[in-house]
Amino acid sequence: MDPQRRRTLSRLLSRLDDLSPGEPLPSVEKGRPIGGAFRIGITGPLGAGKSTLINETARNYRKRDKSVGIIAVDPTSPFTGGALLGDRVRMHDLTLDEGIFIRSLATRGMSGGLTAAAIDAADLLDVFAFDRIIIETVGVGQAEVDIVGACDVTVVVFEPGSGDSIQAMKAGLMEIADLFVVNKKDMWGAERFVMDLESVIEMRGGNRKPDVLMTSANRGEGVVELVEWLERYFERSKQDKSLDRRREEQRIDRIRRAAQMILRRRLWQVVSPESLDKVVNSNMPVRNAAQQLIEQFFSGEADET
Amino acid sequence: MDPQRRRTLSRLLSRLDDLSPGEPLPSVEKGRPIGGAFRIGITGPLGAGKSTLINETARNYRKRDKSVGIIAVDPTSPFTGGALLGDRVRMHDLTLDEGIFIRSLATRGMSGGLTAAAIDAADLLDVFAFDRIIIETVGVGQAEVDIVGACDVTVVVFEPGSGDSIQAMKAGLMEIADLFVVNKKDMWGAERFVMDLESVIEMRGGNRKPDVLMTSANRGEGVVELVEWLERYFERSKQDKSLDRRREEQRIDRIRRAAQMILRRRLWQVVSPESLDKVVNSNMPVRNAAQQLIEQFFSGEADET
Numbered sequence: 001m002d003p004q005r006r007r008t009l010s011r012l013l014s015r016l017d018d019l020s021p022g023e024p025l026p027s028v029e030k031g032r033p034i035g036g037a038f039r040i041g042i043t044g045p046l047g048a049g050k051s052t053l054i055n056e057t058a059r060n061y062r063k064r065d066k067s068v069g070i071i072a073v074d075p076t077s078p079f080t081g082g083a084l085l086g087d088r089v090r091m092h093d094l095t096l097d098e099g100i101f102i103r104s105l106a107t108r109g110m111s112g113g114l115t116a117a118a119i120d121a122a123d124l125l126d127v128f129a130f131d132r133i134i135i136e137t138v139g140v141g142q143a144e145v146d147i148v149g150a151c152d153v154t155v156v157v158f159e160p161g162s163g164d165s166i167q168a169m170k171a172g173l174m175e176i177a178d179l180f181v182v183n184k185k186d187m188w189g190a191e192r193f194v195m196d197l198e199s200v201i202e203m204r205g206g207n208r209k210p211d212v213l214m215t216s217a218n219r220g221e222g223v224v225e226l227v228e229w230l231e232r233y234f235e236r237s238k239q240d241k242s243l244d245r246r247r248e249e250q251r252i253d254r255i256r257r258a259a260q261m262i263l264r265r266r267l268w269q270v271v272s273p274e275s276l277d278k279v280v281n282s283n284m285p286v287r288n289a290a291q292q293l294i295e296q297f298f299s300g301e302a303d304e305t
Numbered sequence: 306m307d308p309q310r311r312r313t314l315s316r317l318l319s320r321l322d323d324l325s326p327g328e329p330l331p332s333v334e335k336g337r338p339i340g341g342a343f344r345i346g347i348t349g350p351l352g353a354g355k356s357t358l359i360n361e362t363a364r365n366y367r368k369r370d371k372s373v374g375i376i377a378v379d380p381t382s383p384f385t386g387g388a389l390l391g392d393r394v395r396m397h398d399l400t401l402d403e404g405i406f407i408r409s410l411a412t413r414g415m416s417g418g419l420t421a422a423a424i425d426a427a428d429l430l431d432v433f434a435f436d437r438i439i440i441e442t443v444g445v446g447q448a449e450v451d452i453v454g455a456c457d458v459t460v461v462v463f464e465p466g467s468g469d470s471i472q473a474m475k476a477g478l479m480e481i482a483d484l485f486v487v488n489k490k491d492m493w494g495a496e497r498f499v500m501d502l503e504s505v506i507e508m509r510g511g512n513r514k515p516d517v518l519m520t521s522a523n524r525g526e527g528v529v530e531l532v533e534w535l536e537r538y539f540e541r542s543k544q545d546k547s548l549d550r551r552r553e554e555q556r557i558d559r560i561r562r563a564a565q566m567i568l569r570r571r572l573w574q575v576v577s578p579e580s581l582d583k584v585v586n587s588n589m590p591v592r593n594a595a596q597q598l599i600e601q602f603f604s605g606e607a608d609e610t
Contacts, residue, residue, distance in 0.1 A: 022596040034590075123590075142447055252585050256573075258595030263572055263602070264565050271564075280557050285339075285428075290563030291327040297568070298606060 009128050016120050021261040031127040038234045041148030043137045044157035049183040053217035060227045061132050067099040069125035069133045073118050114143040119150050149176040150250050153233050159184045160193035177210040185214035270300040314433050321425050326566040336432040343539045346453030348442045349462035354488040358522035365532045366437050372404040374430035374438045378423050419448040424455050454481040455555050464489045465498035482515040490519035575605040
């Protein structure tokens with residue numbers, strides 16, 4: 001991608017923040033229809049080595065002549081400037097590659113809107129014809145889980161040991177993972193950790209059993225296998241139409257959420273802070289107060305039309 | 306509370322589940338206005354001994370002639386039938402006490418509605434004139450954090466060791482805690498853990514510095530001090546009006562959420578599944594599709610009036 005077009009993309013991404021939920025994405029000259037890119041969601045706890053792994057994965061894709069867009073929704077990621085110097089230096093030569101585009105999303109008070117913002121950004125990279133889009137989150141909150149669940153494939157990264165696998169189950173990561181990567185495979189107890197993880201997967205049952213891979217991103221080990229796994233997954237899900245089904249479900253979900261967000265925003269545009277104050281300071285029960293605001297909302301809307 | 310009135314309360318609590326967000330709470334004969342009870346939110350990770358601590362706290366309140374309502378929003382709580390036999394046996398004599406009422410809330414797919422449901426249940430116990438209401442959650446998801454944050458005081462329970470304090474900060478527990486209880490104080494490393502916790506609190510700064518208490522609920526140690534702390538907190542926050550301010554903020558938040566929930570429900574009542582299908586299967590971008598549904602919603606509403 002030439003520097004000119006790169007600047008256009010950057011500018012459009014910045015404008016996404018100012019769009020209201022009902023506004024369409026900006027139109028793009030020579031844009032590709034959405035859906036051409038393979039979207040890879042990667043999450044996992046702090047310190048599991050996600051960023052190094054993503055770095056190596058992107059490099060491997062470049063060797064295969066695939067362009068890669070990276071969206072980091074992670075305040076601790078080196079992509080967003082939050083990591084150790086060593087990481088940042090290593091990232092540096094990635095950012096010089098014209099086939100790579102990195103964008104970080106700050107998680108600043110976008111309550112509810114973070115998922116939409118991340119997926120909108122991925123859509124824009126898709127329109128700009130990136131072949132592979134990697135979205136990185138730290139798997140803690142629901143929004144972060146939602147984001148990686150909204151990709152074509154969801155990868156959860158652990159390091160061996162620690163109570164991470166149990167935490168992951170609590171946070172609902174087991175439900176959304178297509179692949180578990182145990183990074184830092186040379187750490188003591190890694191084999192045991194993988195066995196434990198596999199037995200947890202086995203015990204959960206269900207027809208969707210995530211695979212488990214071991215890597216050592218620092219040494220570049222297992223990354224080729226990871227990329228091969230991803231590409232096989234992509235091909236298979238295209239062929240058996242599960243990709244289409246997954247994307248359709250995600251589309252329904254996104255449209256529903258977007259509609260709710262438009263409506264919520266409209267509610268607090270129409271209902272004035274004074275009206276809210278009034279019912280707050282009344283002795284009405286909460287539910288009655290809420291109902292009264294809704295009635296005001298509809299009569300306000302009716303006045304406008 | 307006599308058995309008759311206890312049955313009435315149980316029945317009303319069950320009916321809460323069937324109320325739509327806009328419907329008022331059922332009216333209660335000889336009910337007390339909401340606001341008379343002191344609401345204590347208790348949360349913390351699995352295995353910290355919360356249930357035993359709550360058990361002992363409730364016993365102590367009974368010695369002070371205070372009636373206690375307990376709402377357990379915790380699938381692992383013995384109150385909801387999820388714990389070890391030993392715990393359940395100990396709970397048993399609590400449930401025979403007429404001054405105690407225990408209710409468990411299943412967390413079954415109440416997405417978004419769990420917080421509202423728990424607070425509604427607390428309101429009802431308040432109307433039924435319980436003096437102290439304890440709400441127990443496991444501090445993992447946002448809903449659980451929201452619930453204990455919606456009480457008059459928020460207590461976070463840890464056991465010494467483990468990365469719990471770090472997890473707590475991530476989950477936003479540091480922001481909402483008024484008191485940290487380090488339970489199992491006889492465990493190795495407890496003193497050290499308290500020191501670490503205190504220095505984390507110190508480093509965070511801000512004008513709201515939670516206190517730290519040590520207990521051993523199993524041995525009944527520190528529980529008297531806990532209850533005394535709670536009662537002092539309650540008295541002080543009544544006197545300096547911070548209780549009023551806190552409750553008003555919570556009321557604003559609840560009314561806003563309830564209004565949004567009413568509106569969301571109405572949206573999907575008015576917009577038919579067929580309309581949703583239609584825009585999903587179009588090649589409209591997500592935001593445009595959502596906007597179109599909203600326009601349909603308003604014209605549907607206009608037709609009705």
